[in-house]
Amino acid sequence: MGRIGEKLDIDFVVSTGDNIYDDGLKNVTDPAFVQSFTDIYTAKSLQKSWYSVLGNHDYRGDALAQLSPLLRKIDRRWICLRSFILQAGIADMFFIDTTPFVESYFTETDHSYDWRGVSPRQAYVSTLLKELEEALRSSNATWKFVVGHHAIRSVGHHGDTLELVKYLDPLLKAYGVDMYMNGHDHCLEHISSADSAIEYLTSGAGSKAWRGDVKESSDQDIVRFVYDGQGFMSAQVNPTHAHLVFYDVSANILHQWTMLKPQHSAI
Template sequence: MARLNGNSMIMWFLFAIMFGLGNFHASAELQRLTHAPKNDDSLSFLVLGDWGRKGDYNQSDVAYQMGYVGKKLNIDFVISTGDNFYDNGLTSDRDPNFEESFSKIYTAKSLQKPWYAVLGNHDYRGDAAAQLSPFLRQIDSRWLCLRSYIVDSELVEVFFIDTTPFIQDYFISPEHDYDWREVNNPPKAYITNLLKDLAMALRGSKAKWKIAVGHHAIRSIGHHGDTRELVSLLLPLLQANKVDFYINGHDHCLEHISDTASPMQFLISGAGSKAWRGDVQKRNREDVNFFYDGQGFMSVQLTQTDANIVFYDVNGKVLHRAMYSKELHSVRTKEQLLSII
């Protein structure tokens, strides 16, 4: 099969999605998991990405602070934005790296809650299916990783999206081998059907909040920057269906960027271990609310009317806070809140 270059591939996907072209397998609904909110109809969770290094690069220090914040907020679960195990994912579902980088690191009592994860590009460099294996749940019952799925808590629906197959460069990279066994038949069919399934789920959602989670950034001023395939293929779908937040990792930093065409906010939490790249692009853009080139994590607290988003560094210090009003469709940062006071 002849390869499509990046621009041609994007245009082909858009054309196929709009007009239903191609000999694709039948689309199916995304798997849906339920997670009930608290009795007061609130929900809170932590977000961590790019972390699995057997405790190195301050991974253990970040984990310690997560345990403290998790207890304070009485979190319901943890979201992992991918690149769960470095450098090349897991070799199998018996790989000791699973316990050495996960079970033995995130030991705080408050973190003994479900961990909902997506795959990152580094995870695809190993046995990608290993992280999806039910056997891992026998080792550590917290772990749940699927390619694309929905966590439904009534208050919020979280749409987990497998973004790695969107990236054309990974299919032509001479540097690394990727595990495309469930994707490369051909990849355009996989992506087109994923977008159809996601569109159907978003249109049918009646949740108060809609959150999308992927590994790669739509908007970022970090090392990797914007992901053009997601800007072209995924962003219009999220905007049209009034998604509140798109959360990702990939860039080893913490970021908060506002969408210029909708109320959606881009939240990056990819600082679970190795960070401090020292490069940043166009930091003074008006849509950039916050950028931190270092290790840390994020928390999200949701009620029927408000979202409280907080970014923490490796020492647990609050770096940035933003309040989002569902009724007003507005975001107020810590600095704006202080100016009001």
């Protein structure tokens, strides 16, 4: 990852959640932050801002600790918020807190979750969707990317997140979002929408992988690529096209494609 970051001269890094595995942080002084982040991503090319969302495993610990600005005093790269917008020139990136969408997390007994700042769930999710819709409506960016932890479309172990299919996906299609990027499933995936220009990209292969669990597509969406192993992705964007690449853990190219603007089919 460091070698690719240097080759591409990257501007920033995006983390799609489950930042501190397996159960988040215990508090803002938990050494797991340094052990899982600072001590891992040491390459010179990765000393850029890291924009992160929370995953379900992060919510199993002290979620507020990961959101705390105190962590930036430990590592200045760390930028983690529940939901926010990154205006990156020609692209607007909308980071969405997807864990509270999943109803089962609020009833399961195997794990406990830190819902401070989230409960009541229905009000939180409703407000998030309204704010996202307004932000998408007012965006004049050439490219619109949405980033969340859970997949909308996936043929990996967890599969589609039904709550996102019902509530989030229609907004993305209505407001011309180009890509939805997520983690959660520990693999790399590229799925094209059957009824819109959205590309669904899973990049959740930074740690636990090789599950050997790939499902059939649940509808007519086109599964262009699946890799059930460790890896990461890069995106290079300009006013006319976006070039995206999936790599394995050794930085070998596994899959790449180009999206064109104005709307054309991917090549």
